[in-house]
Amino acid sequence: MLTVDGHNIDYQETGEGPAVLFVPGSYSTPAAWGAMQKRLPQRYRFIGTSICGYGATDETRSLGDLGMEHQVRVIEAVASHAGAPVHLVGHSLGGTVALAAALAGTVEVMSIATFEANPLLLMRERGQADLFAATQRMSAAFEAAYNDGERDAAGRIIDFWGGAGSFAAMPEPVRDYCRATTSANVLDWRTAFAFEATMADYSQLTMPVLLVRGGLANAAMVEITDGLAASLPDVRASVVDGASHFLITSHAAACALLLSDFLADVAG
Numbered sequence: 001m002l003t004v005d006g007h008n009i010d011y012q013e014t015g016e017g018p019a020v021l022f023v024p025g026s027y028s029t030p031a032a033w034g035a036m037q038k039r040l041p042q043r044y045r046f047i048g049t050s051i052c053g054y055g056a057t058d059e060t061r062s063l064g065d066l067g068m069e070h071q072v073r074v075i076e077a078v079a080s081h082a083g084a085p086v087h088l089v090g091h092s093l094g095g096t097v098a099l100a101a102a103l104a105g106t107v108e109v110m111s112i113a114t115f116e117a118n119p120l121l122l123m124r125e126r127g128q129a130d131l132f133a134a135t136q137r138m139s140a141a142f143e144a145a146y147n148d149g150e151r152d153a154a155g156r157i158i159d160f161w162g163g164a165g166s167f168a169a170m171p172e173p174v175r176d177y178c179r180a181t182t183s184a185n186v187l188d189w190r191t192a193f194a195f196e197a198t199m200a201d202y203s204q205l206t207m208p209v210l211l212v213r214g215g216l217a218n219a220a221m222v223e224i225t226d227g228l229a230a231s232l233p234d235v236r237a238s239v240v241d242g243a244s245h246f247l248i249t250s251h252a253a254a255c256a257l258l259l260s261d262f263l264a265d266v267a268g
Contacts, residue, residue, distance in 0.1 A: 004077045007058040010050040011078055017044045018110075018267045019084040023075065024048075025092025026188045027154065027178045029055035032091065035252035040260050044267070047086070049078045051097055053184025061187045068100045068195045075101040079108070087267055089259065091115045091248050092161070093188055096195065099228075102205050103197055111266040113210040113259055114228075115248050116161070116217065120192050122227035123220060125199055135220050139189040146182050154178035157185060161245035163216060202231035209235045210262040212255065214243030221245065236262065 002009040012030050024032045030048030037046055052070050053059035061070045075097060079086050085108040090098035095117025102109045123132040138160055146153040155167030158178065167175065209232045213225045229237045238258050243251040 001056045002077055002081055004073075007060055008056055009058070009074055009077050010048065010054075010056040011081060012048040013045065013082070015042060015045050018263075019045045019047055019082050019086045020263065020267075021047045021049070021075070021078060021082065021086040021088050023088065023090040023094035023098050024050060024054070025090070025094040026051070026157070026185045027054070027181055028091070028094070032248060033089075036248055036256040036259065039253055039256035041264075044263065045082075045084075047078060047082050049074060051094060051188075053187065054181055059184055059187070061191065063187070063190070066187050066191045066194065068097070068191055069104075071097040071191065072101050072104050072106070076104075076106050085110045087111045087113070087263060089113045089115075090117060092118055092245065093192060096192065099202070099205070100195065100197065102207065103201055109207055111208045111210075111262070112205070113212070113262055115212045115255060116214065116221055116225075116245050117211070117228065118161075118192065118221065118224055119195060119197060119228070120220075120224070121196060122199065122224045126223060126227050128223050131220055131223060136193070139193070143186050143189065146186055151179065154182045154185065157189075161218065161221070163218075163244050166244070166246070199227060199231040202228060203233060205232055206234060208262070208266045210258065211235060211237045212247070212258055213239055214245060214247045214251075215239050215241040216244040218245075 002011045022033045029050050050057040087110050088098040095114030096119045101107050142156040158167040240254045
């Protein structure tokens with residue numbers, strides 16, 4: 001664990017070689033990458049962290065101050081401690097944070113691999129106003145349910161991305177962790193809707209990027225991934241058949257193979 005300006009930040013490290021920094025999404029910790037990492041070639045230095053409000057990373061945001069810069073500072077601190085250029089790997093909001101860190105230009109990023117990254121405003125920019133509005137309504141209903149004390153409000157989000165029944169299928173300790181960190185996810189959605197990077201911004205990222213989504217991804221994720229693929233100049237896009245949003249655990253072998261091939265190409 002790191003302590004930066006009085007705030008704790010998750011930091012885990014194993015192995016030697018080029019630095020690969022794994023950024024999990026909402027309701028998650030570095031453990032989310034374990035099944036994939038076991039299947040990756042052990043010639044890399046695996047570094048793990050958590051975004052704000054999860055794992056050992058302190059929540060630094062509030063309803064009045066929740067910009068993406070809070071998340072980017074986590075990546076900056078971890079990369080600085082690693083002391084090397086990093087290959088960023090992110091899932092869900094962690095993928096969006098990885099892209100934001102690259103856009104900020106304060107971290108030396110060699111490549112980016114995302115698994116269902118979700119920069120939400122791309123839906124609106126690509127003319128999908130109805131889909132964007134429906135996602136906003138879903139998020140607002142989730143926040144209202146949480147504020148009203150709904151015990152399993154987190155399930156609304158898990159099922160939105162993963163499909164109906166995804167939350168119920170999770171082991172009880174995982175559901176408990178989701179319940180315990182729902183307040184952070186309320187801020188995550190507000191942060192994501194406030195993050196205004198455009199397709200023109202993404203077109204300025206010149207490092208290699210791997211975009212992966214599940215074959216069962218919802219309409220929002222399909223549109224977002226297509227928007228990123230159309231914007232990034234050096235991009236490889238892949239679909240994991242039969243997978244939904246939580247593909248890094250449900251389809252760890254397929255995801256690890258995609259990441260392994262990508263890193264072999266860009267990291268040597």
